[in-house]
Amino acid sequence: MVRAENTQEYMELAAYVVKKAREMGAGQSEAFLINSRELSVDVREGQVETMKLAEDRGLGIRIFKEGRIGFAFTSDLDKQAVNDIIAQALKNSDKTTADDFNSLPETAGNYPQLDLFDPTIHQVPVEDKIALAKHIEEIAKNYDRRITNTERAAYFDVEYAVTLANSLGVAATYKGSYCGAYMDVVAEENGDSQTGFGLQFVLKYRDLDPKAIGEEAAEKAIHKLGAKTVPTQKAYVVFDPYVATNFLGVLAPALSAEAVQKGKSIFAGKVGQQVAASAISLIDNGAMPGQTGSAPFDGEGVPTSETVLVKDGQLQGFLHNAYTARKDKTQPTGNGIRGSFKSMPEVGTTNFYIKPGQVSREDVISQVDKGLYVTEVMGMHTANPISGDFSVGAAGIWIENGKFAYPVRGVAIAGNLLDLLKNVVAVADDLRFFGGKGAPTICIGGITISGH
Known part of the structure; x- marks a missing residue:
């Protein structure tokens, strides 16, 4: 899960990058950090075929120097590695073409208040998410006798935190998450075989509708028969x-x-x-x-x-x-x-x-x-x-x-x-x-x- 303490650490790191880049000779600088976690579960015929959990985090640095842009990134957030990519970004700027339009955006306005993070997504056990995918498959298979096969029933979710700071005074962060499910089925009748799918993306776990996803997939496949x-x-x-x-x-x-x-x-x-x-x-x-x-x-x-x-x-x-x-x-x-x-x-x-x-x-x-x-x-x-x-x-x-x-x-x-x-x-x-x-x-x- 994207933890609050990580968010604070990233804000401090972003501020450090901007300060250090200035000290090393950047005209303008920007630090962009992402911390994310992704889960995906694929089910077929009531059995889990694949389950993947991936976590990723990293820092991208842009520096502007005399109209030239330098960019570098790293997934190693130790202080020395960060110092190294600041130096690399500065070095990279020497190889780019100067452009009068290269500059950070001016700071402007307030950020909209948005409800993007659902803690329930992390709190729900993986077993329940697997059961949800199986339930979608079951709904699709029971929709009509002509549904003979399921290609794939899948559940997925993503949690992420974004942190950005720049030398013009921007220092901001937010957390977000979303989840979804997918169903792909096969319908057969009189030698004819057709496929159909159902799909849903939502911000809140409770808004996922397994019945709608399964029935949509089955209905699409059946409507194509003949x-x-x-x-x-x-x-x-x-x-x-x-x-x-x-x-x-x-x-x-x-x-x-x-x-x-x-x-x-x-x-x-x-x-x-x-x-x-x-x-x-x-x-x-x-x-x-x-x-x-x-x-x-x-x-x-x-x-x-x-x-x-x-x-x-x-x-x-x-x-x-x-x-x-x-x-x-x-x-x-x-x-x-x-x-x-x-x-x-x-x-x-x-x-x-x-x-x-x-x-x-x-x-x-x-x-x-x-x-x-x-x-x-x-x-x-x-x-x-x-x-x-x-x-x-x-x-x-x-x-x-x-x-x-x-x-x-x-x-x-x-x-x-x-x-x-x-x-x-x-x-x-x-x-x-x-x-x-x-x-x-x-x-x-x-x-x-x-x-x-």
Whole structure:
């Protein structure tokens, strides 16, 4: 468990690093420490297949000297090792190119108060967590006689503490945790075999819902049995929240100011323009209560906040860390993301989502005369975040006269992300997060579905 005494020790160590770096010749300096513990349990057919417990801790140091950055890291927190990497960071700065925009962010504002740590996650015995994974598997297997096999039932949790101090006066720390579970099953009927999964991430252990996870996995697998292809045609396409979130993963890099500055974004030069249908608003909010991507400050000590990127279809701006903000003569948005003490902050999303609409998923589907409700896409990694072009395999359920008709597979959908955004005709109210990204059900008009 991330103990309070460790947190105090890390605050003292971070302050020491900043002071020592200054004494050794750094113009500006920053110490970033992470202490984390991760547990994962995989169960199959009622037996534990794997169980892993990993702990990690370390220190990353950034120094700024005459416009140059030096970076070094270590997992050895003894005083001599720390002194050595301060010296290494200074030495590394001699090899980098000077840039007037290289500097720590100015200290600004108060940090949001967030409830991110659940002590229950550590207090619950491992045996109970194993039992939870087994219970999810049992629920899925008992859901329907056509569920014949379970590929994997998994439970996982993470606890972490982040500490940051810099030479501009920032000295802050916070603790966080989250847990989740996953279920993957196989359904069979008349020689047809299909898979389905259920997934949930939560901040609080008590919020995990084994029944919902197991039933979701089983239901998805069963709904795909007997699937067939459809003729090639233009029709409405409805993305379920998981599929819509997959597309958000491709869009996210294009809304980074870093990508724009490097000429690698489809949104470059479009601020103030209509880039999506009026039903679409895209938001990133690192201070969002109850979400796993939330934190009081980013990897540079900048307070997190809500950033509206697209409002009612109109592009408002981009995500910034300290460097890109200085380059664009604006303020950082709290999106200097750091996955580890081993890396420097890069521009990234926190809780990135499509703002939900006012109508239910059922209402959206009832308005579709003919179309495809997409529950799965294949090959999303081939989508081009720079041009926006995509072509992915798809599976789902055919819609006729506003009702589900039969399962579909063996089709593909292709197009451009900007065209897709502009053709959104409805957004439902069922926003769902999958980790740090979330979306409701959305309906898009006029997409080509390639079948037989």
